Amino acid sequence: MASGYCVFEYLYRDAGNWKTWGSILLAGTVPAQAHELIERHCEMGSLFVAEQLGVRSLCERHYQQFGGPSELDHGYHEYHHFREATPDEVDALQVMEPAATFLARIVRIGGHWDVRLSPNAWR
Numbered sequence: 001m002a003s004g005y006c007v008f009e010y011l012y013r014d015a016g017n018w019k020t021w022g023s024i025l026l027a028g029t030v031p032a033q034a035h036e037l038i039e040r041h042c043e044m045g046s047l048f049v050a051e052q053l054g055v056r057s058l059c060e061r062h063y064q065q066f067g068g069p070s071e072l073d074h075g076y077h078e079y080h081h082f083r084e085a086t087p088d089e090v091d092a093l094q095v096m097e098p099a100a101t102f103l104a105r106i107v108r109i110g111g112h113w114d115v116r117l118s119p120n121a122w123r
Helices: 034-041 059-066 087-092 099-109
Strands: 005-013 019-027 077-084 095-098
Touching: 005 087, 005 099, 019 059, 019 087, 019 099, 034 077, 034 099, 095 099
Parallel strands: 019 095
Antiparallel strands: 005 019, 005 077
8 A cells, every 4th residue: 555545445234235335544554464453353354333433334324325224224334445545535535543543443442342332223
């Protein structure tokens, strides 16, 4: 990741497999083992609670896209991958924080994801 910025791509996937995508811009790069690190610290290898991690929940956008909340909804979001940011993304997106800080928070929370922090868990 040579640009000095990376993108964390994630999604909200309801139980019917309908997906809404999101991304955040982070300063710096992530280590080569970032994917394995996330797999070790997320539920079932990729699930996290957006509100606990401090990233924007995609649920409201998902509800607008697919006709509102339903019995298919839950409180988890899903990690997709890290990649180098494009110049357009660097210009258009606001940097959330350094990538190292973001990864450290995932490690700190790992194993203690609390789905009750998501208002979407009870829909």
